[in-house]
Amino acid sequence: MSARGGIDLGGTKVQAVVIDAQHQVLGQARVPTPTEGGPQAVADALGGAMREAAEAAGVEVGSLDGIGVGSPGGVDAGAGTVRGAGNLPGWAGTFALGPALQDALGVPAHLGNDVQVATDAEAALGAGRPFHSLLGVFWGTGVGGGIVLDDRPWIGRGAGGELGHVVVKEDGRVCPCGRKGCVEAYAGRGAMEARARKLVEEGRHTDLFKIMEERGRTRLTSGIWERALEHGDPMAHELIDRAVAAIATGVASAINLLDVEAVIIGGGLGIRLGQPYADRILEEMRPHLFRDDRPPAVLVAELGDLGGAIGASLLVPGAAPTPATA
Numbered sequence: 192m193s194a195r196g197g198i199d200l201g202g203t204k205v206q207a208v209v210i211d212a213q214h215q216v217l218g219q220a221r222v223p224t225p226t227e228g229g230p231q232a233v234a235d236a237l238g239g240a241m242r243e244a245a246e247a248a249g250v251e252v253g254s255l256d257g258i259g260v261g262s263p264g265g266v267d268a269g270a271g272t273v274r275g276a277g278n279l280p281g282w283a284g285t286f287a288l289g290p291a292l293q294d295a296l297g298v299p300a301h302l303g304n305d306v307q308v309a310t311d312a313e314a315a316l317g318a319g320r321p322f323h324s325l326l327g328v329f330w331g332t333g334v335g336g337g338i339v340l341d342d343r344p345w346i347g348r349g350a351g352g353e354l355g356h357v358v359v360k361e362d363g364r365v366c367p368c369g370r371k372g373c374v375e376a377y378a379g380r381g382a383m384e385a386r387a388r389k390l391v392e393e394g395r396h397t398d399l400f401k402i403m404e405e406r407g408r409t410r411l412t413s414g415i416w417e418r419a420l421e422h423g424d425p426m427a428h429e430l431i432d433r434a435v436a437a438i439a440t441g442v443a444s445a446i447n448l449l450d451v452e453a454v455i456i457g458g459g460l461g462i463r464l465g466q467p468y469a470d471r472i473l474e475e476m477r478p479h480l481f482r483d484d485r486p487p488a489v490l491v492a493e494l495g496d497l498g499g500a501i502g503a504s505l506l507v508p509g510a511a512p513t514p515a516t517a
């Protein structure tokens with residue numbers, strides 16, 4: 192039996208899957224991303240998660256056709272290195288993650304950008320299947336983006352697709368990236384939480400942090416935002432409305448430039464809030480669309496939490512399905 196592995200390396204968790212030739216998930220494992228020990232500790236965690244997923248699938252790691260890894264930071268796929276993965280602890284320099292995994296697991300390892308592989312997965316196997324060109328928008332702690340043009344990923348010189356850092360307000364709010372007025376400055380869950388804390392300091396009321404304490408969490412997760420919205424919390428609605436407007440403005444500008452067929456909304460918040468919010472994003476895009484009579488489809492990602500790991504597994508040569516007939 193032919194099987195391959197996929198790993199999504201995130202800032203808080205490592206998700207590993209084992210997939211068969213028909214792209215069915217045979218086994219999976221999830222472990223926390225190490226908070227200390229630097230890149231080698233992260234590589235060890237990836238190896239451990241992959242072994243666990245293989246065990247769950249009932250296959251030997253060494254028998255896999257290969258494994259793919261979706262990583263943040265600057266990925267050099269040819270060299271198998273990751274540079275400056277800022278949201279991973281102690282990963283300021285360059286680390287040969289591919290060779291390290293290959294040594295540890297005894298199978299070829301292939302690296303790709305985390306957001307791009309999640310976009311490719313939706314394009315090949317998820318909500319993007321009917322389309323040849325699309326924009327993936329991953330609305331979570333940050334706002335990530337990926338582009339597929341004529342059935343091929345477009346990453347420019349390596350940094351393309353950064354929808355989260357498209358500017359929607361000149362000299363606007365400071366973004367976690369340090370620049371001003373980016374989509375992520377208004378729509379990233381991290382930026383929204385910082386904004387909510389500031390508003391509370393200024394004397395505004397919200398139930399967001401009460402719900403967070405009730406749930407024993409230390410951050411405003413997507414589930415907490417959803418609950419606050421259901422309860423009609425005014426601050427939650429205000430901040431989410433602002434986020435929707437920022438995403439819609441940024442996406443509409445991207446559509447005016449690229450005119451892709453579809454926009455796939457994923458990420459923790461995007462998946463949690465679902466199609467009603469994707470519909471709202473489309474409505475708020477309309478005033479900014481140059482061709483407003485022919486908007487793209489705006490759909491929620493279908494592969495959910497496993498999309499990143501499934502997409503990573505498509506990096507293994509021969510794994511990707513051939514695109515729908517052109």
Ligand SMILES: [Zn+2]
Nearest residue numbers: 356366368373
């Ligand atoms: Zn930014």
